[in-house]
Amino acid sequence: MNPLVSRERPAEALLALEDGTVYRGRSAGAGGEAFGEIVFNTSMAGYQEIVSDPSYAGQIVTLTYPQVGNYGVSAAAMQSGGLALSGLVVRDMCREPSNWQIEGSLTDLLRKGGVVAIEGVDTRALTLRIRSAGAMRAAISTEDLDPRSLVARVCKAPGISSHNFVPDVSTAQEYVVPAAGERRFRVVAYDCGEKRGIADGLAAVGCETVVVPWDTPARRVLALGQDGAAPDGVFFSNGPGDPTQVEATAQAARELMGKVPVFGICLGNQLMALAAGATIEKLPFGHHGGNEPVMNLLTGRVEITAQNHNYGLVFESLGSIVPEESGGFAEHERDLRAWSERHVAPVVMNERFGRVRLTHVNLNDGTPEGVQFLDVPAFSVQYHPEACPGPHDSAYLFTSFARLMAGDLDCLDIDVREGRRF
Numbered sequence: 001m002n003p004l005v006s007r008e009r010p011a012e013a014l015l016a017l018e019d020g021t022v023y024r025g026r027s028a029g030a031g032g033e034a035f036g037e038i039v040f041n042t043s044m045a046g047y048q049e050i051v052s053d054p055s056y057a058g059q060i061v062t063l064t065y066p067q068v069g070n071y072g073v074s075a076a077a078m079q080s081g082g083l084a085l086s087g088l089v090v091r092d093m094c095r096e097p098s099n100w101q102i103e104g105s106l107t108d109l110l111r112k113g114g115v116v117a118i119e120g121v122d123t124r125a126l127t128l129r130i131r132s133a134g135a136m137r138a139a140i141s142t143e144d145l146d147p148r149s150l151v152a153r154v155c156k157a158p159g160i161s162s163h164n165f166v167p168d169v170s171t172a173q174e175y176v177v178p179a180a181g182e183r184r185f186r187v188v189a190y191d192c193g194e195k196r197g198i199a200d201g202l203a204a205v206g207c208e209t210v211v212v213p214w215d216t217p218a219r220r221v222l223a224l225g226q227d228g229a230a231p232d233g234v235f236f237s238n239g240p241g242d243p244t245q246v247e248a249t250a251q252a253a254r255e256l257m258g259k260v261p262v263f264g265i266c267l268g269n270q271l272m273a274l275a276a277g278a279t280i281e282k283l284p285f286g287h288h289g290g291n292e293p294v295m296n297l298l299t300g301r302v303e304i305t306a307q308n309h310n311y312g313l314v315f316e317s318l319g320s321i322v323p324e325e326s327g328g329f330a331e332h333e334r335d336l337r338a339w340s341e342r343h344v345a346p347v348v349m350n351e352r353f354g355r356v357r358l359t360h361v362n363l364n365d366g367t368p369e370g371v372q373f374l375d376v377p378a379f380s381v382q383y384h385p386e387a388c389p390g391p392h393d394s395a396y397l398f399t400s401f402a403r404l405m406a407g408d409l410d411c412l413d414i415d416v417r418e419g420r421r422f
């Protein structure tokens with residue numbers, strides 16, 4: 001008999017949302033109770049990378065793809081050492097996974113990681129509800145099966161913005177990730193919950209990376225390069241929760257930008273924007289999935305991207321527009337779609353760091369997804385060039401960072417300059 005096949009009858013479970021909606025199902029992970037903010041992820045594969053992404057701390061993830069777990073799990077797909085998400089909701093959890101690389105089942109991984117999960121939920125209906133009502137507080141329980149009681153307890157639970165989740169997932173100690181192949185740069189990465197795929201992406205372009213805790217002061221980082229000198233570059237990682245909670249890292253970004261080349265992904269992008277004094281807004285239900293179209297405004301190319309965020313920066317809040325560098329757009333425009341339609345990469349004047357150019361826009365809702373600082377060597381994106389899971393269209397951004405560290409400030413259109421095709 002296949003040792004991965006479980007014949008036991010799973011316990012009953014209940015999912016409750018703060019708007020009063022409840023779904024009955026069965027346990028598909030650890031027993032117990034989990035509270036968190038419910039979001040949906042539209043990836044069609046990659047459930048293991050999703051559940052091991054530290055950015056999901058404090059969240060209950062609903063997978064829109066209906067059958068989950070069918071190819072099992074393996075150590076190589078883990079994006080971190082453990083599972084940080086609060087809970088998982090699926091339509092159908094496969095109890096007979098099969099794959100030549102299989103090392104275990106998703107249900108076992110969730111159980112070992114203490115993650116409460118529910119299956120048998122109409123995830124289409126649930127996703128539509130989240131899409132219209134927005135991300136909200138929710139709970140999964142295998143203990144409290146009384147809908148009224150669980151909804152009432154959800155309504156009393158703290159919201160995601162009331163806690164800084166980054167210390168829970170950041171490294172406690174500094175450590176070094178070697179370059180894959182020849183070492184070209186020595187980089188310091190702020191670990192706010194960094195995914196392994198990002199560490200691999202940095203290593204692949206020749207970075208030896210010193211990974212440091214989220215609250216490491218800038219002055220320490222400036223001595224972590226070769227022989228106690230400043231590093232060749234600094235990277236700000238992805239991570240969970242509300243970016244305005246992560247003050248120590250935003251403060252470090254403020255001190256480091258302008259001193260060394262800087263690159264940020266997702267939470268890193270938000271923290272660099274906060275360092276520049278920008279406003280961060282909460283999106284209604286965020287972007288979580290492997291199929292989000294983003295236009296690179298410098299090349300006009302559209303990348304299909306992996307995303308996982310609920311917050312975004314308000315580009316106009318970085319400063320007032322510089323009309324002569326913004327394709328004739330004299331006014332602040334709320335509708336960034338107009339810029340993408342006209343392939344204009346507008347520039348604003350930031351009080352602290354000088355000119356900032358909008359480089360990437362999400363084509364689904366027109367939200368800003370990448371900025372480049374023109375007067376200091378720094379750029380960041382809101383989405384995930386490392387994929388894991390997802391398409392690799394944006395992998396060039398790791399090369400862009402290597403170019404930036406080598407002194408090439410025009411580093412974001414390299415795929416076109418090198419004639420690369422997707």
Ligand SMILES: NC(=O)CC[C@H](N)C(=O)O
Nearest residue numbers: 238239241266267310311
């Ligand atoms: N993946 C991330 O870095 C997410 C950033 C932030 N926690 C958000 O939800 O927007």
